Amino acid sequence: MDTDALSPLMSALRDAVLDGDARGAASATERALGQGVDPQRLVDGALIPAMDEAGRRFENGEFFVPELLVSARALKASQAIVTPLLAQRGGGVARGRVAIGTVKGDMHDIGKNLVVALLQGGGFDVVDLGTDVPPTRFVSAVTNDRADIVGLSALLTTTMLQMKATLKAMETAGVRGSVKVIVGGAPVTQRFADEIGADGYADNAAAALALARRLMAPGA
Amino acid sequence: MTSRERVLAAMRRQETDRPPFDLSFGIATAQLASIRARTGADDPWDYFGADTRMIWPGPTRLDTDFSRYLGRLPRGSTVDEWGLGHVPTASTDADHAHLEGFRHPLEEAESLADIAEYPLPDVDAAYRYESVRAEVEAVHRRGLAAMAMLECTIFERAWYLRGMERLLLDFSDGSAMATVLLDRITALRIGQARHYAASGADVICYGDDVGTQRGLLMSAAMWRTWLKPRLAATIAAARDVRPDVLVFYHSDGNVEALIPDLIDIGVDILNPVQPECLDAAALKRQYGSRLSFWGTIGTQSTLPFGSPDDVQREVRTRIETVGVGGGLFLAPTHVIEPEVPFENLVAFVEAVTGERG
Numbered sequence: 001m002d003t004d005a006l007s008p009l010m011s012a013l014r015d016a017v018l019d020g021d022a023r024g025a026a027s028a029t030e031r032a033l034g035q036g037v038d039p040q041r042l043v044d045g046a047l048i049p050a051m052d053e054a055g056r057r058f059e060n061g062e063f064f065v066p067e068l069l070v071s072a073r074a075l076k077a078s079q080a081i082v083t084p085l086l087a088q089r090g091g092g093v094a095r096g097r098v099a100i101g102t103v104k105g106d107m108h109d110i111g112k113n114l115v116v117a118l119l120q121g122g123g124f125d126v127v128d129l130g131t132d133v134p135p136t137r138f139v140s141a142v143t144n145d146r147a148d149i150v151g152l153s154a155l156l157t158t159t160m161l162q163m164k165a166t167l168k169a170m171e172t173a174g175v176r177g178s179v180k181v182i183v184g185g186a187p188v189t190q191r192f193a194d195e196i197g198a199d200g201y202a203d204n205a206a207a208a209l210a211l212a213r214r215l216m217a218p219g220a
Numbered sequence: 221m222t223s224r225e226r227v228l229a230a231m232r233r234q235e236t237d238r239p240p241f242d243l244s245f246g247i248a249t250a251q252l253a254s255i256r257a258r259t260g261a262d263d264p265w266d267y268f269g270a271d272t273r274m275i276w277p278g279p280t281r282l283d284t285d286f287s288r289y290l291g292r293l294p295r296g297s298t299v300d301e302w303g304l305g306h307v308p309t310a311s312t313d314a315d316h317a318h319l320e321g322f323r324h325p326l327e328e329a330e331s332l333a334d335i336a337e338y339p340l341p342d343v344d345a346a347y348r349y350e351s352v353r354a355e356v357e358a359v360h361r362r363g364l365a366a367m368a369m370l371e372c373t374i375f376e377r378a379w380y381l382r383g384m385e386r387l388l389l390d391f392s393d394g395s396a397m398a399t400v401l402l403d404r405i406t407a408l409r410i411g412q413a414r415h416y417a418a419s420g421a422d423v424i425c426y427g428d429d430v431g432t433q434r435g436l437l438m439s440a441a442m443w444r445t446w447l448k449p450r451l452a453a454t455i456a457a458a459r460d461v462r463p464d465v466l467v468f469y470h471s472d473g474n475v476e477a478l479i480p481d482l483i484d485i486g487v488d489i490l491n492p493v494q495p496e497c498l499d500a501a502a503l504k505r506q507y508g509s510r511l512s513f514w515g516t517i518g519t520q521s522t523l524p525f526g527s528p529d530d531v532q533r534e535v536r537t538r539i540e541t542v543g544v545g546g547g548l549f550l551a552p553t554h555v556i557e558p559e560v561p562f563e564n565l566v567a568f569v570e571a572v573t574g575e576r577g
Contacts, residue, residue, distance in 0.1 A: 020392060061434075061435055064435075064436060064437060064438045064439045064442070065388060065432075065437050065438060066388040066389070066391055066392045066438050066439075066442060067392075067439075069385055069388055069389055069392070070389065070392045073389065104309075105309050105319050106309075106319070107307075107309060107319070107320065107321040107322070110384060110385070111432075113385065131309075131321065132309045132321065156318055156319070156557060157519070157520055157524045157525075157557050157559050158248070158318075158319070158557045158558055158559060159319070161559070186432075186433050186520065187520045203434070204434060
């Protein structure tokens with residue numbers, strides 16, 4: 001365990017995020033910075049471990065959607081203070097850039113939003129493409145937004161088939177080889193992901209974060 | 221045995237000649253057009269001989285202007301009587317309800333007054349149930365069972381107005397805004413439930429999606445705090461008027477953790493029992509003496525992606541494992557999406573009725 005995680009200020013911040021206490025997270029952040037803690041260490045030692053723990057509890061059925069939402073809100077309260085400080089010195093250490101959206105025709109974004117929250121909490125730079133995203137926008141996420149990973153989400157069997165069309169569009173545009181594509185959503189299975197040639201599938205938001213980390217690991 | 225007798229007996233867990241069936245909540249636009257072309261029949265419920273018909277309140281006389289809540293909506297959008305904006309998508313089946321976007325009128329609401337003064341519809345007004353009584357009589361004259369639709373009862377209606385994430389944050393914060401919103405909706409639903417019960421409808425279909433495929437959307441404790449007492453009040457209102465009216469409750473996903481609570485507050489029938497995430501046979505063993513099961517044929521798996529033989533096998537398995545002693549109503553677990561092959565629908569109906577089409 002990182003020694004930072006043991007310091008009282010770091011654990012106060014971590015607990016505030018886990019408890020969904022936005023005010024507490026902001027004040028713990030201010031206090032830690034006031035005592036000279038490096039903002040990047042706050043991110044690595046408190047914020048990322050907090051959201052990892054939130055994700056773990058979600059996966060285990062101890063947390064539900066509301067608990068993840070309040071944790072994400074508390075995370076944002078801390079990030080609002082930390083991120084500008086990191087930007088002043090040229091940005092934080094991102095784990096990679098993920099562009100994510102629900103595929104064309106699909107407006108169901110609760111699941112996608114949870115993945116966004118956990119990826120952001122996990123140190124990824126996330127480009128949220130929103131809902132009803134056409135294949136061409138996923139292509140430009142690679143060419144213009146320089147995403148390392150593209151995430152496709154769908155809730156319906158009808159729109160799930162758009163994932164295939166999106167992958168095809170990426171191939172046609174010649175960008176498929178330069179990005180990892182991950183898929184998820186209620187009707188999606190590992191088998192379907194394999195069939196359409198995706199690089200990975202996750203059946204919940206915490207597993208999506210773990211998957212993104214595996215794909216960004218050296219040699220993946 | 222008429223369809224109505226079959227539905228009533230089976231849902232009261234008595235033996236019937238065969239399980240009752242219907243086509244769930246509807247059919248996606250493209251699929252409906254294709255079924256009509258294949259069958260030459262306008263109404264698939266008539267064509268396939270479904271045992272039920274759905275009934276809703278008559279049209280409203282109100283004409284509320286919601287523009288101050290919704291702002292400018294994209295071209296092609298519509299606004300319903302609750303003030304929810306329906307925004308079309310790029311989908312090829314854009315007029316199908318599951319493929320449109322929402323604009324939530326209370327998403328930016330910041331005060332209790334915003335919620336308390338919001339113009340709710342008159343879904344509980346007596347004049348809207350004159351047509352309901354006439355429709356119930358007409359359905360009964362045909363020997364069919366009448367289902368009075370009260371779906372999106374409280375939670376879904378509330379988040380349609382407030383936005384799901386906002387409403388769940390309100391719950392987490394213990395916000396009075398959520399209390400007032402839920403109470404106002406519940407009062408309307410109590411009125412509706414009374415009118416429906418008085419109309420002679422056989423089944424009142426309540427429903428709020430509170431499940432994901434992995435488990436509950438919110439903790440059981442949160443559901444018990446915010447939703448259970450209000451749902452219970454709307455069920456009690458119907459039972460107050462007609463003690464023997466059947467109470468159907470719909471939630472997608474895995475809501476197994478709530479089943480004892482649902483039975484507690486008077487639910488007779490659980491829908492749709494998605495086979496992708498629930499084991500209907502196990503639920504039957506555990507709760508079958510107190511609960512009936514409606515649905516169970518997967519619209520996410522077998523119906524779109526299986527063969528006609530797979531569909532027939534799934535139906536036979538359900539009849540053998542869940543249908544024993546009644547308590548089983550067979551139906552697709554949700555709207556029939558465009559990918560479901562026509563042959564699979566035919567196989568579903570044939571397997572239930574034992575008749576070749």
